[in-house]
Amino acid sequence: MRTSPTPIRRALAAAAGAAMALGLLAACGSDGESGGDADTAEDFDFSCPERTDGEPAADAARNDSQPFVFGTPGDPTSLDPILASDGETFRVNRQVFDTLLDADCTDTVPGLAESYEQNEEGTEWTFHLREGVTFHDGQALDGAAVCKNFERWANFKAGYQSPNFTYYYSSVFGGFAENDPAMGIEAESIYKGCAADGLDVTISLSKYTSSFPGAFTLESLSIISPASIDAVADAAIPTADSPLPEYTQTVGTLAGTGPYKLESWDHSSQEVVLTRNDEYFGEPAKVKTVIFKTISDETARRQALEAGDIHGYDLAAPADAQSLLDAGYQVPVRGVFNLLYLAYTQSHAPLEDHAVREALSYAIDRERIVNSVLPAGGMVATQFMPPSLEGYSEDVATYDYDAEKAKQMLADAGAEDLSITFCYPTDVTRPYMPAPKDIFDMISSDLQAAGVTVEAKPITWVDYIPTTRSGECPLYLLGWTGDFADPYNFLGTWFATESTEWGFDNQEVFDAIATANTEPDQATRVDLWKTANEAVMEELPGLPISSSPPSIAFAPDVYPPDVSPLTREDFSQVYFTTGS
Amino acid sequence: MLRYTVKRLLQLSVALLGLSLLLFAWFKALPGGPENRLLPENATDQQREALRAALGLDEPVWTQYGEFLARIVRLDFGSSLSSGRPIATELAERLPATVELSLAAMLIAVGLGIPLGYLAAKRRGTWVDFSTVSGSLLGTCIPIFFLAAMLKVVFAQELGWLPTTFRLTAGADFTEVTGLRVFDGLITGELDIAWDAVRHLILPAIALSSIPLAVIVRITRASVLDVVGEDYVRTADAKGLKPATVRGRHVMRNAMLPIATIIGLLLGSLFAGAVLTESVFAFGGIGSFVYQATTERDYPALMGFILVIAVFYVVINLIVDLSYGLLDPRVRVRK
Amino acid sequence: MTIAKIEKLDRLIEATATARDARTGSLWRQSIRRMRRSPMAITGAVIVGLFVLVAVVGPWVAPYDPTAQTWGREVFLNRNIFPGPRPENWFGLDHLGRDMFSRMIVGARQTLLVGVVATFIGFIAGAFIGGIAAAAGTFGGRWGERLEAVIMRAVDVALAIPMLLLALSVAALLGPSLRTVMIAVGVAQIPIFARLLRGSMLAQAHSDYVLAAIAIGVPKGRIVVSHILPNSLGPVIVQATLVLATAIIEAAALSYLGLGNPDPGSAEWGTMLADAQRFLSGAPQLAIYPAIGIIVTALGFTLLGEAMRESLDPRLRRQE
């Protein structure tokens, strides 16, 4: 999920990003690790915390007269859903466009399709569309309209294929009908074709990957009206660095099916205005006008909420959450769907020695990090994925904080006076890592307590990934926010093959992940992912530190939408209350 | 007068061209490319390479600079890599916010600075002089982001007299002419918008004006002290003119010469402060734009910005030179 | 007429003559005498003196190690729980459970270091460039003048680049740290020093004593070094004092933008303030202590600089 523009250092780079859950896991996320927040009940459900604020009375007059203003960390970049991959653009497009399937917490639920089924090999996906759904331009939704969208994407030309515009399409489908060599996409597209029959539509793929059916809930793959597709058919993006076509910046060209319609987008005052779509097929939106306004500085966002200039904002700083709660504001807790880890690059001695890696893992007090730095609702991680994903294993190797044991193990491994370089990113904050500097300070202070001398190496974010990926940093902090409920989205991207990023060669881990990723049968796939997790934690390539939800805040007199671990809030549920 | 200014302009534009080449090579040499911001952490190396190649970042610096120059000649600034939007439009949208903020800050600095400077000069050596000068110096000593935040916490949050963020209340519909909200409001007759814009401008302008205020107080004081000692002021007194005439036509008109030049130069220095003030008040000006462009290695945006600032700087220098001629007849006639 | 009478006369003349000499003395002695009487200079000197004292003595006097998170367990960032001043921590704890009082005292040294190093970089490089430009301009003949024009245009343009761009790129190269801030702030001052020194050297170069020196055949190099340079350093030294103040403030601003990263090894007021900015509403004291430190210190240097400028400024001095 691409970062949205982050004007100032403390602004969070991106929302958690588009994601939906492959709901194969029966219960909505099994009970996570017992750690979690000290003062919450033992059975706190980290994946999808229940809503406890009931149904306050709505202030109808105000809902129609006053716009609901929501502060965002960055501007959206494009109104064409396929041409974007940053959280802020998804937030706006989610209110205006719909996808075939939707996500409720981390479960896949019907969207535009009432129901769906797959064939044995997972290469044929048939969707049964809802009755009587119309686009904002009046056209009716049917199988043909869905196929027109899929065909349009598959046959994208030139700049449309460049990853900085259509990252998600090429990640999910591999490539396009004819890959343009200049855009550097070599993989062959797994999209075979689309067959429409009235309200039924079947998508056929060349091979199954565990991205499906989750991929069908991605905001990028939202369905727009056939007339819109024809209207923009000749728009062109000649090269990767040419500007986005004009239609993506002006309101009114593309018609979606969502609860809101786009009213205006004023770039200079960084303001997007949406109005209620009265012909919506589902529950009509409660507030007539919703405005998204950019405030890049997180402190400024909180002050704007407290002063009443805005009625809600996302990515609240952990330190602000508590003072807002004390002042009567609402900070509903989202489910966790990301992971922060400390990587051990085994190409640097003595990290190739398992005992040393274990010792370091025992030395770090992850409890303190979760309790004092991360937002409420965070938990200490035990493995390289959040609990709500299929294949989350209960019996992986765990390393609870024990400073003495760490010191002892370091001595046994002959690494008493170990000196090691520890990299961390500056000028950025990520949902899984709200305050990199503070987390770094705590970990290095713990390591120093265990006798390890830490040499700090701060690196600017734009250079951080290439440096860490090239194996230059022995220890480094990094993490990931799930795009959609697909274990490969976590384990696959890190441990599918040997890499300089981790510097270890463990064929058992690579095979476990490969087999799990291609197993179409849901039940067997869950066990395969469990074994993969256990194999990874046995190898201990790094120490999973925490999973924590980004905080979202609302004014006291507002009924918040259902918050989602995939930051997929639907603002049509919001309304002004008469205020208790 | 004209010949001298044209010569200086030519020299400056050659230097600016040299500068843009230097900066282009310098930014290209910095580690990390824009593709690392455009793609998420988990994008594969292969995707990163593909994007680098597609963006033409792997070509030698000279060819890239050549392309960039060819574009500039056609006034095509290219598109920003992070937002994918043409830079010319992006700059055009962001510039008015910073210009309006800087002008408001300069208005406060001049409006307060000159009278204070005059007072300090007239009551030289007394505690009034000391407290005025030290008070204005204190303004420069407070880090501007801290001053902006404190002003906001006290006046906007605790007392609620003024709004905390944005240039206008969210959702206010206004007709945009130049992008300067107050000015647009006035000329289109939407006085409520103009007033709303003014209320949003007060706190950030005060924070930003703390830097130029001290300089203007000091320059005015020194300049008035200088002029008061001149013989023609004594002649004016000898004529028995009213004190107001002596102060206005004789003292201040001569004292304004150095002050006018300083005001011109100070406009340039407001930019650094604008970056910080804009972020605290979410003004979305050019300051935050350049910060983001640099952190994301958005080369086209950076180059576009540098050219705008360079032209801005050249224009200010020109205005300062010309205004000198206007204010001081000796310069105008002799050159 | 008896001798006695005349002798009385001489004594009277003698008395009036001595009164007059008291007010002469070299440029520096005169300005120092004048500064002793100006309240601005006194306040400035007192503040700077205190600050330097704390900076020098700091590390030995600090009750705790400023980087040890000894009270880490008692601090909860996400719940704004930061114990305030109490017997063992006079200024309370910072956001990671370190003793704020020790960090303030030890931090003084780092802040002074940032100010001094940045000013030093700006001063040396700026004076060097300005000096060369002025020397070339006055003595270098046609080529000299062209060189001076090129240098000065480059300086004009360098002033146009916002320091922010400079700082961000230096941070990218060397990685954000106090070193980056020092270099960025220092380099940003170079054009200012260069212009200042060139201006005052040119003013000196056209004065009569230089023409006289040329007339009697003193070699050009020596004129520049032993005559022009010493006399034109006055305003540059004043600027150095003022730059010390701005360097400390700029360091805080750059840290706020994420470039002066607080290395765990040392506390520094600018980075402490920038880091505490986010707790301004919840726990303002985290920001207030370093902010007051910076403001008072910067004010001290500025007052001293302004007083020096006033006492050295020939125009104002003429009216003494």
Next chain:
Amino acid sequence: MALLEVEDLRVAFGASTAVDGVSFSVPEGKVVGLVGESGCGKSVTSLAIMGLLPKRRNGRPAPVTASRPVTVEAADGGTVAAPTGPPPSATAVAPVLRRRGSGADVSGRAVFDGTDLLSLAPAAMRRRRGKDLAMVFQDPLSSLNPVVPIGRQITEVLERHRGLKGDKASKEAANLLDRVGIPDPTRRLKEYPHQLSGGMRQRVLIAIAVACNPRLLIADEPTTALDVTIQAQILELLKDLVEAEGTALLMITHDLGVVAGICDEVNVLYSGRVVESAPVRELFAAPTHPYTVGLLGSIPRLDLPIHEPLTPIRGSIADVIRWHDGCAFAPRCDRVAAPCVAGEPALVGAVHAHRCVMAEEVA
């Protein structure tokens, strides 16, 4: 009763005394000279009369009967405690005026047509300045405002005191310039001071001074900054104006040639006091005070043989003692004797007065 009666005028700047009890009078329509080396207090006297000296910082105008200025009595033979130092020279006076807390302590009386100017409130004095009495200064190059056209600098006086407005005022200004001998006056009105020569500018200053036909005109070395040929024209102009309007003129100069050329009576000043005053002819014929003799002796005379050596006065203005202890001129006087330093010498004589105890022997 003369137009202007100055009685025991005293001006002190902090510790140093510039004018140490000057008295003289300026009859109606007459030209009276104030002569002395630079630094003898003549300019300060004129500024004091015009009320142009900045008041003491505490704002109180010096009370009329101020006690004697604070100068510590030097015990006979003891060292002088308060450093009095020589009265600062005219040019040095200007900067001192503005020094912090420097203001002037002015005492004594300057009765102009019956009212004592020194005790007038600043506003009242301002109404008379430029109207009843006016002043022309020494350096024309810096006495005109460089950024305001010449016409405006004249019409503002007409507006202030004679209520003339708009083109009536500029027409009057034009003929004023014509009266002082400036060709093509209407064009000159729009020009700026730097476009005129020194002589022209002095004429403008004179035009400004006489704009409201003042009854007393004070000229502080009006020709010193000009070259000789222009000097004569300016003196001629002043003489005509005085005769035509019957204006009294107080001419302040160090140049005895100017005195001879224009003055009816002369007062010779030394170290802040009048040491001799007499009608012009009598002064040149029979100078009594040794200082006046010295002054006259140091002028090259046409009627003396070429290689006749001039007799300059010994030492400089700095070699001086306080009037309180004796004759201030004693250190430089050839005929100094015991009585000279015995006590304060008095001014004796009516029409031709002098302040020298040894004068009888000289004559």
